[in-house]
Amino acid sequence: MNTATVDLDPRALRAWVKDRMVFIELTDGRLIGFPADRFRLLAKADDEALRQVELCLNGAALRWEALDEDISVRGIVEGRFQLPLPLPLAA
Helix, strand or coil: CCCCCCCCCCCEEEEEEECCEEEEEECCCCEEEEEHHHCHHHHHCCHHHHCCCEEECCCCEEEECCCCEEEEHHHHHCCCCCCCCCCCCCC
């Protein structure tokens, strides 16, 4: 019998920001990225403040000290964002 295990407590090994996209590498090998504009405080942050992301709680959360913002890795994995994706511009 094959059984699949689901990691109910996802953890990040590292996090970084490039072109206003936040990326995390998870312990299970997945890479996840999301636009900073999906969170209110991150959307308002300048590029330098946004790049100051750190891991905390043994990789269970992302922290931006200067912005006083914490985001859980579980919430990111589950797609729980504060703001919807922006609508594409009409051509």
